[in-house]
Amino acid sequence: MSSVNAGLWLRKTAVACVLLTAAFAKAQTDPIFDISSVKWNKSGSHSTHISSTDAFYRATNVNLKMLLQNAYNIRPELISGLPSWTDDAHFDIEAKVLDPTTVEHLAPGQRAAMMRQLLEDRFHLKAHIEQKTLPVFDLVVAKSGSKLTPSPPDLPKSRGTGINSHNNELDAHDIAMSAFADALTHQVDCTVIDKTNLTGKFDLTLKFAHEDNSAAPHGDSSDDLPSIFTAVEEQLGLKLLPDKGPVDTLIVDQLEQPSEN
Numbered sequence: 001m002s003s004v005n006a007g008l009w010l011r012k013t014a015v016a017c018v019l020l021t022a023a024f025a026k027a028q029t030d031p032i033f034d035i036s037s038v039k040w041n042k043s044g045s046h047s048t049h050i051s052s053t054d055a056f057y058r059a060t061n062v063n064l065k066m067l068l069q070n071a072y073n074i075r076p077e078l079i080s081g082l083p084s085w086t087d088d089a090h091f092d093i094e095a096k097v098l099d100p101t102t103v104e105h106l107a108p109g110q111r112a113a114m115m116r117q118l119l120e121d122r123f124h125l126k127a128h129i130e131q132k133t134l135p136v137f138d139l140v141v142a143k144s145g146s147k148l149t150p151s152p153p154d155l156p157k158s159r160g161t162g163i164n165s166h167n168n169e170l171d172a173h174d175i176a177m178s179a180f181a182d183a184l185t186h187q188v189d190c191t192v193i194d195k196t197n198l199t200g201k202f203d204l205t206l207k208f209a210h211e212d213n214s215a216a217p218h219g220d221s222s223d224d225l226p227s228i229f230t231a232v233e234e235q236l237g238l239k240l241l242p243d244k245g246p247v248d249t250l251i252v253d254q255l256e257q258p259s260e261n
Contacts, residue, residue, distance in 0.1 A: 032117045033095035038258045041090040055100035059093045071115035081252035126254035136191045136245040147237035151201040170206040191247045
C-alpha cells in the first residue's frame, strides 16, 4: 500500500471511528422504548387516560396533539401543520423498556426524547421548532418587593423537589424562577418569561381561583380566592406583565397514519 493510500485509509478509519463513537454515545444518552403498540381507537369516547413511568407509557384514546404536547412540552395552540386526517384520529398506545434499570435516572428532556422517537418510528413524524413573536407575560419582581422564601440548603431527599398543582393551589419546593415561569405558562395558557433576575431556589405556595372555577372540587368554591395575576403579586411579590416576545412553535412537516400492531 502506497503512503498516499495508507494515509487515505487512516483518515477514513478515523472518521468511521468518530461516527461510531458518536452513535454509541447517542445510544447511551438517548434511551428508547424497546416495544411499542399503536391501535386506532374508534370508540367515540370523550374519556382519555395516560399513565407512565420512566420505563412504561400507556395512553388510551389520545389524539396527535396530546402526543406532541408530551413529546415537545408545548401547548396545543402552538402546534401547526397537522394533516387533516388527525382531526378525528384517536389512538391507544403502549410502549415499554425491556430493562427498566437502563432508564432509572433519566436526565431532563430524555423522557420527551423517548416520546419523540416513538412518534418518529410509528408515525414517521418530521417536525421542527420555529420561533415567532407572540403575546407573552414577563414575570418580574413587583414594586413591593419579592416575598419568596429561599429553599434551605442541604435539603433531605425525603422532602422532595419540584412543583405540584392541585385544584386551586400550586406548591413548589426547591425550584428556580425559570421553572416557576414554566408552571405559570400552563396556568395562564400563555408563555411566561422569567425576568425576575432572582437566582437560587425557592419554596412557595400560590392559592388562586381558576377563571371558570372548573378545577375546584365538587362542593367547594374558589370565590374567595384572587385571580392568578392578583395572587402572584399579593402572595409572592411578583407580577405578570403583558408583553410580546419570542415563543417556540412546533411545525409538523410530515406525519403518516400508523399501521396497527
